[in-house]
Amino acid sequence: MATTGKSKTKETSPSKTVKVYKGWCKRCGICVAFCPRQALETDKDGYPSLKDPRGCDGCGWCELMCPDFAIVVEDAKS
Amino acid sequence: MPNGRHIIYDYLRTTKRFPHMWCPGCGLGTFLGAFLRAVDKSGYTKDQIVLISGIGCSGRISTYADFNTLHTTHGRALTFATGIKLTKPGLKVIVIMGDGDATAIGGNHFIHAARRNLDITAIVINNSVYGMTGGQVSPETPLDVRTTTSPYGNVESPFDICKLAEAAGAAFVARSTVYHVKLMERLIGRAIDRKGFDVLEIISQCPVQYGRRVGLKSPVEMLQWQKDHAVTQEKARGMSEEDLKDKIRIGALVDNEAPTYQEKLDAMKQSFKGVE
Amino acid sequence: MQKAELLQGNDACVRGALAAGCRFFAGYPITPASEIAHGMARELPPLDGTFIQMEDEIASMGAVIGASLAGAKAMTGTSGPGFSLMQEHISYASIAEVPCVIIDVMRGGPSTGVPTHLAQGDVMQARWGAHGDHPMIVLAPSSVEECFRLTVEAFNLSEKYRTPVVILTDEVIAHMREKVILPSADEIKIFDRRKPTQPPEWFVPYRDPGTGVPPMPAFGEGYRYHVSGLVHDEMGYPTTRADEVDPFIQRLFHKISRDFDKLQWGEEYYTDDSTLDIVAFGSVARAAQRAVKQARERGMKVGLLKLQVLYPFMRRKVTKLMRNSPTILVPEINMGQISREVKRVNQGKCKVETLNKVAHETMTPQEILDKIGEIYA
Structure with a gap:
């Protein structure tokens, strides 16, 4: 089930990881700009990347908003 | 735990080349994702869905999704949908159109499909402009906006798609922005679940052909604009007409029960059996 | 033995369409073709078929194509001005290879012309009215009996070649009444479109099986595929590759012209x-x-x-x-x-x-x- 877009009170969620498919990403910047916890940053090539895994609470908003199906929030283990 | 990934990738055509053809930051991709998640929740199988689109950037949506798909002519998607639905009423027929598609060249088909209350879900992706052909003024371009065919400012008033649909007899009318992605997904789901003619207007962004003409320089600024200008039905109730002037109402706007075209046809056919 | 009947050409077209298995009609009122719509509106619902009067002729043709894609044999009937509006979708039916039949009861033109007197001014429109290079089959009855027979054949040809077929009649043929003895159902040869014969996963929707005419599943039969008015590759997806566009257009023409000798009906x-x-x-x-x-x-x-x-x-x-x-x-x-x-x-x-x-x-x-x-x- 998708979680809500609001950040949880939980500080960190190291069990999550954000995967970016650079072949599909068009570097529009939407995910970085609207991440509810500002956990994403733009790398030197313009692609999104996670600043600090503990900053992401796994809400999945970036994944829902990405126009290119290029960003995925997953369990760290998988 | 978000599970969009697996859902979306299950419905995208692996035989199609990605990334898709839309420009960086275009709202169509985000819409497609929400649409596929909503279809998944609806319980319809891929074989039961017919996805029909018109011409323009939105027209390409049908190519990417693994349903029975039909990429029709400019403005006429609803006419094809009519033939399909009446021939195979068991199929779930969903039509996706752009704003020029649905309200300019297809305006007549749009109001008549609504009038008939065909059991069809019609989604209009409104980005206020003709994107694919080079940024021309559309029936949804606001007054005074300069486009390639309104270089001195648009002198025509835009349609309110939802009011048009309501007046024409649509059973369900709703609006969302692309920014309100979860609302968008819920409304698509509601429209699919309902019977009758459903109209869903999605306020979308065209960063390349529209945003830069109205001072919104990036997809991010356009989404911020959507966020700032959308008001839910609940919130709108407490606001004055003046405050609502430059706002976009989002949510379900009309929800009526009325017999569908198919139901009336079935009743008519039933009467023949009675005669014999 | 069938009994003799007094029928007008438009009625005979209706009877021919029904005999051929037509179960969907979408149209818009226009003289001198309206009797075709009247007949279909009366006859189709009791046969579990569908008649719908659309908002214009463009819409009528769109609905006909949709019905055909969903598996029905579908038809429309019109006259010159409406036929002009239909050309957009006749072009679509041609490229997307959707079987359908269009009856144009010619009347005096150009434009509203001399409604609704006789003319034969739509011959070139029937052949070349639709945009783009496309093949076309056009039949022309000259009696009430031929209205019946050629309407049956129009459906057969459209199903066989997956292509729109136009029947050109004129105001005189349409409204003239003649005594006819129509053949019984078992005397009429019906051709139905070929369906895929392999499992859906192996189905390549626009691959030439050797006849030039790919098999055609109906929507909802498990063969999910893409139908488009764009020139498409074998999978149905848009292509601009010269090595795909050229053979595609060639196939559209050759699937009909290869049987040219069989179409010398006169x-x-x-x-x-x-x-x-x-x-x-x-x-x-x-x-x-x-x-x-x-x-x-x-x-x-x-x-x-x-x-x-x-x-x-x-x-x-x-x-x-x-x-x-x-x-x-x-x-x-x-x-x-x-x-x-x-x-x-x-x-x-x-x-x-x-x-x-x-x-x-x-x-x-x-x-x-x-x-x-x-x-x-």
Whole structure:
């Protein structure tokens, strides 16, 4: 089930990881700009990347908003 | 735990080349994702869905999704949908159109499909402009906006798609922005679940052909604009007409029960059996 | 034994369509074609078929294509002004290879013209009215019985070749009443579109199976595929690759032209020893038949080829006439449309005379006879 877009009170969620498919990403910047916890940053090539895994609470908003199906929030283990 | 990934990738055509053809930051991709998640929740199988689109950037949506798909002519998607639905009423027929598609060249088909209350879900992706052909003024371009065919400012008033649909007899009318992605997904789901003619207007962004003409320089600024200008039905109730002037109402706007075209046809056919 | 009936051409088209298995009709009122819609509106619902009056002819043609994609045999009927509106979707049906039948009951044009008197001005529109390079099959009945038979055949051809088929009738053929004995159901040969014969996962929707005509599943049968008005590859997806576009367009044409010899449908009268042959179609062919008989009575060796297929143009039969006759006469109620085709295939072999009438009234046998006399003089 998708979680809500609001950040949880939980500080960190190291069990999550954000995967970016650079072949599909068009570097529009939407995910970085609207991440509810500002956990994403733009790398030197313009692609999104996670600043600090503990900053992401796994809400999945970036994944829902990405126009290119290029960003995925997953369990760290998988 | 978000599970969009697996859902979306299950419905995208692996035989199609990605990334898709839309420009960086275009709202169509985000819409497609929400649409596929909503279809998944609806319980319809891929074989039961017919996805029909018109011409323009939105027209390409049908190519990417693994349903029975039909990429029709400019403005006429609803006419094809009519033939399909009446021939195979068991199929779930969903039509996706752009704003020029649905309200300019297809305006007549749009109001008549609504009038008939065909059991069809019609989604209009409104980005206020003709994107694919080079940024021309559309029936949804606001007054005074300069486009390639309104270089001195648009002198025509835009349609309110939802009011048009309501007046024409649509059973369900709703609006969302692309920014309100979860609302968008819920409304698509509601429209699919309902019977009758459903109209869903999605306020979308065209960063390349529209945003830069109205001072919104990036997809991010356009989404911020959507966020700032959308008001839910609940919130709108407490606001004055003046405050609502430059706002976009989002949510379900009309929800009526009325017999569908198919139901009336079935009743008519039933009467023949009675005669014999 | 079927009983004799008094029917008008439009009614016979309805009966032919139903006999061929047509179960969907979408149309828009227009004289002199409206009786086709009336008949379908009356007959289809009890047969569990669908009749719908759409908001215009463009919409009608869109609904017909949709119905056909969903598996129904579908048809529309109109006259010149509506036929113009339909061209957009006839083009679509052609590229997407959607079987469907369009009846154009020609009336006097251009535009609203002389409603709703007789003309044959839509011949070129039937062939070339739709945009882009496309093949077209056009049939032209000249009697009530032929309205029935050629409507059945129009469906058969559209199903066989996955292509739109136009039936060109005219105001006289449409409204004329004749005594006919229609064949019973078991006397009528019906052709249904070929369906895929492999599991869906192995289905390549637009691959040429060798006949030029890919099998066609209906939506909802488990063969999910993409239908498009864009030139597409074998999977149905848009392509701009020259090595895919060229074979695609070639296949569209060749799937029909390969059977060109089978489409030489016409009736010949007195052509064995003729020195002047008339080539005519529709209501004019009836007048020509009478004129030929009268000319023979006066000792003039005149023959007639009545065209039932206008397109692909019946080159085989027409050139055969040209080998025997020094002169061909083409009477028609327009400024010269089928005569262009006759001249095109003639290539200087013989003299092609034309008789054109655009008063939007019937051409009489006497007018044709006068022209024959003129040529003989």
